[in-house]
Amino acid sequence: MPGQVPVEGDLHQDDSRIATPRADACGSNTSQTDSPPQTPGASGASPKQVTEMDRQSHELGTDHQKNRCEASGDADDTLSTAVSDSHEPAFHETCLLASVQDIMKKDSASAMAVSRTHIALGTQSGMIYVLSHSGHLEKGFRFHSAPVLDLVFDTSGEFVGSAGMDGIVAIASLTTSEQYQFDHQRPMRTIALEPHFASRSSRAFVCGGMSGVLVYREKRWFGYRDMVIHSDEGPIWTTAWRGHWLAWATDRGVRVANATTHDMITMIPTPQGSPRAELARCSLVWRDSHTLLIAHGDTITVASIKTRESTTADDEIRAVIPGMPTFAGLVTGLNRQAPEPSEYVEITDIFQLDCVVAGMACTPDYMATLAYVSDGTACQAPELRCVNSQGEELSSDVLEVVYEGRYRCNDFHMKMSVEWKYDPVVQQETRRPVFYVASPRQISVLRPRDERDHIEWLLEHDEYRRALEALEALGSAPAKAMGFDVAAIGREYLMYLIDEQDDYAGAAALLPLLLRSDKAAWDSFVLLFLERHQVETILPFIPTQDPELSEVVYDLVLVHLLQENQALLLATLTTWPSHLYSTQAVAAAIHDKARNSRMLLECLAQLYMADRQPGKALPYMIHLRDASVFALIREHNLLIDVQHRIGTLVELDQELAGTSEPRHSVLMPLLVQYTHSIPIERAMQQLQPYPWYEFLYLHALFERDASLVTNYALDLLRLYCRYDYAKLMPFLRSMSSVYSLKEAYAVCEAHNYVPEMVFLRGRSGDLRGALQLILERLRDVEMAIEFVRQQDDSELWESLLAYSDNKPEFIRGLLEHASGEIDPVRMIRPIRHGLIIPGLRSALIKIFTNFHLQHSLFCGGLAVLERDAHERGMQYYASLQTALACDAHTPCAMCHEPLLQLSEYASYKPLVLYLCSHTAHRACVTKTRPDSACLRSSAYAAVPLHATTTDMYNRSRASTWFGSAPTELTVASHATNDDKLKLSGKQAMLERADRDAWIENRQLYRLDVGLHGCPICARAYRERLSDESCVDSL
Template sequence: MEENGDHENVLSDPFDPEFDDSHNDTINTDEEEPPLEPRFKYERLKGEDTMTFMKTATFTSIDLHDKFIAVGTATGLIYILDHNGYGDFNSVPPLKPHRCAVSKVKFDETGSYVLSCANDSKLVVSGVGNDKLCCTVNIQVMPKSVYFAPDFIRQQSGHCFIMGERNLMLYEKKLFQYKAMTLYSGSERDGFIHCCSWNDNFIAFTNDTGTRVYERGPEKIITSVQASHDVDRVRSSRSPPKHMWMPDNNLVIGWADTVTILKIRDDHGVRRGEVHHIFHVSMFICGISYIPESIGKHMELFLVGLQLEGEDFDDCASMISTVTTLTAMESSATPILKTCVIRPLGLKEYELQSEDVIENIRLSHHTLPYMIHGLGIPYLDTYFILTTKQIILAVPYGPVDNIKWKLKYKLYEEAFETAKIYADLLAKTELSQKKVGRLIIEGYLDGKRARAAAYWLPKICGESKEEWEWAVDKFEEAKVCTLLAEVLPDVKPTLDAASYEKVLLACLFNNPELFRRLVQTWSPDLYMTNTIIDRTQWRIQQISKSGEIKDIEKTEKILLESLAHLYLYERKYESALKILMSCQDRQIFNVIDKHQLFDLVKDQITDLMHIDSELALRLLLNNADSVEPSFVMEKIGRQPKLQLAYLTKLMSRNEGMEFADKAVQLYAEYEPRKLLPFLRKNANYNVNKARKLCADKKMVEETIYLLAKCGNHYDAVKMMVREYGNIEKVIAYCKDQNDPDLWIHLLGVVAEFPSHFSQLIIEASNCLDPLLIMDKLPIDVDIPNLSEALEKLLTDYTNHAELKQCCYESQLADVTALSKGLLSSAARATEVNMFTKCSLCDQIINNSTHETGKKFTEIKVFKCGHIFHMSCTSSESFKADRRQSIEEGICIACSDKMDKNNV
């Protein structure tokens, strides 16, 4: 079993002057976790005030119909009332079928008749506005239970009903009287049948040995369920069983502290019962019903019961140990009337959905379970509880009750969701979605949970301007307006300026950083900037004078930056720039760019450089038209590093070439690594000055580069040899120059360094005559690896000579082969046969005359295979240059083809 807590539900008393319907519930403030949510509220019937008998009568039994309530009393009267407790006794007067207390009363399915029994040994069928089937059956025993057949009123049905005492008897009308038939015979030890019920063809009845189900038709008992509690201790006369039939032939049996759910199954025409659930609850069951929406997988049962005050038990074992006999309930312990909604889970497990304790009812210390009756009409969501003096109506919680309870236990999220779901229904009530939202916000603020309240504002206020402004006022009263900064909308809706000003001023005095962020992000159209400027200035002065803040400088800087933005909104640019400059705020550059304020700060370039040199340089370059480079260089004359940075940016845009010499000087002084790339990239500096500067600073690579740039390769090579000590770089330099004289000069220089001469011999062998190299060999100097170098030199020279000779011979052979081919081609004959045609007129060469009668005499034959009539080339339409080409031995057909291919 799973339980989460109890809920005490105070019965509403409209006649109590202190009664307030809005406070139905009491809570235990010591509990951190709220109790289970109630499912019902409890109230007396409205007719209690006008029906005088209800104030004096002692009620003993009750039954429900979807139209009426039948209430039996200790005086033998039966009152027929509507569901509100009103009765029309002129039309349907109180029935008086018995001379003693009415034990049981039952409606038929149509509500036309009432069946009752009492200890006067009578079974009485009384009519409700109908007397056709009214009758009285005298018996020899005192009946304990009665029930109508489902088709009692139908003709030809026999108008049957059943009665339970020790035996279960069926009474069927035969002509003018009822005939009794015994369906079950019980012995004395079996006890009385205190409960019986009839559904379809199934009759269920319970005595001390258990519950049996009898099937009409086969006329036999199809199943039996034994009691799971100690019947000897909990006698049926004091805690009688209760039956309830649910759809699909499900029978629920409530007896003592046990609930049993039995399902009648049909296996190929054979009916049998199966116990699906059997479990114990912590009270003596006095009534049972179900929640109609829960039928199926999540079935829920509504139970009414009694429990002794201070005696809390969870199962049957603890109940037996606490209450040894039911007579103990007649002690000084006060009985408690309870209801609960449970959901069966497994065979012996259930989940408690809600649990209510009904207070403010008159229960004596001698109240026993058989004196309480609970039953309902599930499909009408109507449930009644009968005590000896009162009739209580259990009404399911509506949206209003549900929201009130959730608000009471601070279940704000659930309350608001319920209000949203039933927004249309609750629109004109005191718990509309709008009012519930306000109650939630006030609840959080009263509970010192302002952050939670702020979190809920967007959901509750939505796009309602009125609600947002109300919330701002509430947060201001609670002095937590700073929390609104994250949630307050600036569009959809846009609030009055006063709302935004309240938040800004709260942040100004309590959270300067948040104030600055709001000033920077909120549109100035949302509030009166003049008001905020005045308050900000006053706050800065106050901080400076009072010294109330630990980090005064930091706070002042934050507020000054905020003030600068406010000045910008007011277009007071000079004041804003002055503040940003004094605060060394890098945002000044964005402000200058955005509002085109460079003219206001061009005289303060040095100060801008101190704030951020990179951004300052970018600013200067973007506004190059507004300020001359010479002016900038003059302003930052005492800051060479800034000059260098400025010139670097300037020259990257191919500007400021007049400061090239100055750039060389600054690079050499402060960025020597970048000097050589600058020298190579730029050509506007004085080479000689740069060379002298680099030489004075002993910058070898730069000096060598500048020497080479001046054309002084000899000195460059000499310096490279002496400074580098690495002959490979020198050799590479000489190869780039491709100057034989430079190689000779290099040989002379390297002669002073014998260790490099051997390598130079090898490298220069491809560029100089070996004899010239040999001539430059130093005399009387020990040169390492000389023999190997000379051997390599001679080998390379020999290979070079052989390669040259081979190339000459190969070229000569190629010329010879081509000449022979040309001569052979020239000696080849050109075939002329009877089908050969002129390449100009396309007529056969051997024809003596043309179609026009023109005679052909001479022909011109080319080695390419083209043949021409000379008479065709001498015609007036033939161009002179083409005729000249043929006479000179040039085939014009091949020439035309070649020209066409070129095109």
């Protein structure tokens, strides 16, 4: 917030955010100020002393004023700007009333102290009043008989200490009867209580005054013990005690000492040119436990206490040359032979202001100074100025003080406290400083202005926009908690812009932001703008939803637009939904003024369109030659409404296309699509004056459905002849059964379209006439050949050959293109000897080349066939010669038992071997093979069977292998010759019987097993066929 001092943090803790670099230069504010004369009786001095002090004060103020004017000629302008009405103060000032008002009526303030709970007020009569922060009297003490010059609270706020002109130093408890009084016989100017005084048994404090002695008092078993810390440097004007450090101010400067050991570590001299303490006291404020702020006249010095890292000669305490504003050393009164203290003081910053500092307080973010300004003759109202750590002035507030011209600098006292206050922005209790400024007749309380004060100030000064921006940043809940009605403020701002600033445009732009969804407010402001003829200004901001205004408001807006701006009326009707206003009322109002106004006719069309009455809007749009007419007809199926105005639509289509014969018409697709709305007969009647559109219409119908143009086939044929010859032949071919061939031939003949005439003659059966047209009028041999080839008529071939006789170009054409259909010999033989035929050589070469190519193809195909047959035969022969591995353990493919039984008791089982590499017992094959188990071979038995199965078995039981020849009998091998002779005839009969049995056995095997093939392969084949059939079914 402009001019407002930020508030945060504990006011008595270190502020790590304020940088304290070593500084050797003063602040930028270098102009000095005067010190006004002191009011007589304010300090308790004698009349003679007061007269002399007044004279010196007047001279000092004149010198300061002269120096300030020379340094800055703009000082008066700056001051006047600071106190002007346009400057927002940083603090909210109130005057403490209640009991304070009664006290000030009969006495005047001379000293003040503030704790977190109480205010101690010392008066000229010597009374000490303890007040609450609201100004109500809670306790009073009568310790002094002369003005109270200093008051102080301990850190807990339970004890208050005072020092008076009568030499009395008193300490009293606010909660108990504990009190202490000490009489020093000389005026006492200052007192400081030790930290945590209430909880310490020592009850130590320091005091000093006009005697020039700084006394340290500490409570012991038998009473207080006195100790003089410092003396012989003039009066002790001010003291400040925090932590382990004690500081006091004399005429020579400010000294800092260890409060425990009382060892002094430095002395900071008073800046040259500073007024005497009687005129402007020195202010000492501890910013933290190691940083001291010193205000002397118009100079603020920042001193930091640091610990030495080493004790070398380079780290000795450096003296400060008086009068030099830039230094990094410190002043010490110690002897060089004395041991150096472990701490030293470093001046980190020096700020020179353009006023005398009458009081000072410190917060974590800034220094608050009570600025005393005098023009040399009278005191001006004091100012509370805030300065940051870089010496930049943050704010300056002029205090409202009664009788301000009578007071001197030391008549003002400023103290600071803190208070807790609920902040609706962060929604929690926050701490903020409170400054109390006491003058002889009043106590002013200054609190940093919060957001509520800022907004109220803005409203008081007609800064509505900034106030609303601040409220918007806060949010609705905090703003409401502060008691602000954002809507009411917004309406006040709008009326201020309208009535005071005459800014209708600015007010209209803010309407959506300020009125939001307030329907009643919207209605009233829209009517106000209409009343003041500002309809064009407010129109862009009138809401159509959320909120939706009254219907009469929208009607009035449209009526005003009808009277003032018809173009804007059309734009508004285009954007506003039709349910907002009364369509009939607005249409009636427009219709009365429409007549020949194109703009108003567009308004009527738009009005009916917005009201979902396209049928009523269509005549206006056709009259206006609107390009969206056809889209409107298509979208709402309005063609039936203009079924008698097709000619008008054609003219509109021509205007839109920019030509009388557009290639792409917008109208034709509508007529073709909605033939149920406008019959073809009615459309053709109205399209007769427009042959191009008649052509487009019939052609579109033909492409959609040829049956639609059956009655207009000849018309379309004529139109194709006129506008699109390329589509004529396809039309003749597809519609040959519809139109009259004779009439069509006449039309084509009239246009001399010979190919179409050829087609029509061929279609009518006059093939020779068609061929004659090709040969005589077109003289196109390729076309003639193609025509004859399509007809496949030998007579036509003869006619073509006869016509080609003695015509070199036709002979060459036949040789080149018809050699495949006609024997070339027939074409070459009739050629008359000596006839010159251009290109004959190339034609003959082409014929021979074609024959040679055919012969090569036949030979190549035969060679491929023979090679493939040879390779297949070799593969089959190689498969027949493939050996099959078999041993005694090889299992039968059917029963899975060994093929050969090695046991001596095992009977022999005949085996069957297939060329597919399967081997099985013959009995297994015969037993398990059903009739359809495998494919039957087409081979037949070479030897007929004459014996039964039993006979053949009996004959072959002596055989050991069905595939081997009959073995010799064992008896014959051991018989004698005689026996052999006797048995020769019998043996021959037996051998013959065995051979017959062996042959019959082979025939039986072939019938039972050999002709059926391998059963295992047959089973796999059947399963494969079954799987394929299942897949096909799926």
